[in-house]
Amino acid sequence: MATMQGVRLPGNSTVEHVTAEVPEPGPGQVLLRMRGSSICGSDIRAIYREHLGHGAEAYQGVIAGHEPCGEVVDVGPGARRLGIGDRVVVYHIAGCGVCDECRRGYAVGCHSSFRAAHGWQRDGGHAEFMLAEEASCLLLPEPLTFVDGALVSCGFGTAYEGLLRAQASGLDRLLVTGLGPVGLATAMLGRAMGATTVIGMDPSAPRVHLAERLGLVDVGVGDPEALADAVAETTSGLGCEVAIDCSGSAAAREVALRHTRGWGRCVFVGEGGTVSFAVSDLLIHKQISLHGSWVTSLLHMEQLLERLVRWDLHPEAVVTHRYALSEAAEAYRVADAGEAGKVCIVWED
Numbered sequence: 001m002a003t004m005q006g007v008r009l010p011g012n013s014t015v016e017h018v019t020a021e022v023p024e025p026g027p028g029q030v031l032l033r034m035r036g037s038s039i040c041g042s043d044i045r046a047i048y049r050e051h052l053g054h055g056a057e058a059y060q061g062v063i064a065g066h067e068p069c070g071e072v073v074d075v076g077p078g079a080r081r082l083g084i085g086d087r088v089v090v091y092h093i094a095g096c097g098v099c100d101e102c103r104r105g106y107a108v109g110c111h112s113s114f115r116a117a118h119g120w121q122r123d124g125g126h127a128e129f130m131l132a133e134e135a136s137c138l139l140l141p142e143p144l145t146f147v148d149g150a151l152v153s154c155g156f157g158t159a160y161e162g163l164l165r166a167q168a169s170g171l172d173r174l175l176v177t178g179l180g181p182v183g184l185a186t187a188m189l190g191r192a193m194g195a196t197t198v199i200g201m202d203p204s205a206p207r208v209h210l211a212e213r214l215g216l217v218d219v220g221v222g223d224p225e226a227l228a229d230a231v232a233e234t235t236s237g238l239g240c241e242v243a244i245d246c247s248g249s250a251a252a253r254e255v256a257l258r259h260t261r262g263w264g265r266c267v268f269v270g271e272g273g274t275v276s277f278a279v280s281d282l283l284i285h286k287q288i289s290l291h292g293s294w295v296t297s298l299l300h301m302e303q304l305l306e307r308l309v310r311w312d313l314h315p316e317a318v319v320t321h322r323y324a325l326s327e328a329a330e331a332y333r334v335a336d337a338g339e340a341g342k343v344c345i346v347w348e349d
Ligand SMILES: [Zn+2]
Pocket: 040, 041, 042, 066, 067, 154, 155
């Protein structure tokens, strides 16, 4: 039986290297040779530091990594679309396929006991090979790279969905609070969708500098006072038509709402925690639409892949650190420090 190297996350900010059998694809499944497997904020928040999750975020001791991208090396019986050699992005949650959420393409919202997310309840991308459902795989178009694909499988998909929810367009100025990987993605895609001005806020100076250096934001600031000045200057004090919080912090959520223009749209994408705000002042009297948005759908992820090609954008621009699987401990340490752009485990040719 062939074996492969993989990584589990036992908690306590550690990684565990394991040897596992290379799985065989069953009906409707494909075996992927992994090429990119990026680290997500939710891996850090709910698994790496300690196993906090329950329900959809319950980590069941599987091979970690829910942002997988690779190459088909074997197909199970009855494959309908994919063949050996195809490059694919994996929508990282396999649902039951027959509930309302699954039929909408949002397997992330599936409540069935058949639902399983890679890296949470079924083996993920931090291994040389990964078993995936053919129905969860999307073809990765040229000239997108495997690292581009890994980033789309969760973070860029999530950012795109938040922007779709806000109906962001060339009519809008965009505020992004939190310039971690999802915030950077939101800024990049928001501009591609037409936002005429992009303002970003993050307490981490390296992240603000990264956003500015990549040209993703017109103005980058580090705190709410500087943001108030920036919004006053760039929008004549009116606020941004669209604001998206990618931080999950209570203060940043409040600030995002505060600087959403009257009749504008605000989206909470950053996970966890709570928020309290003056409902009449910040929401009702400003006639604001406030949305929650969680991951994305299969269809929107496929659209995004196509549009990235047309926009000539490469998500991997936000990757600041690349590691081999054998260096996973260092990769997680860097991702946990909260100063980096995206951290990705890669398999070079
Ligand atoms: Zn993720």
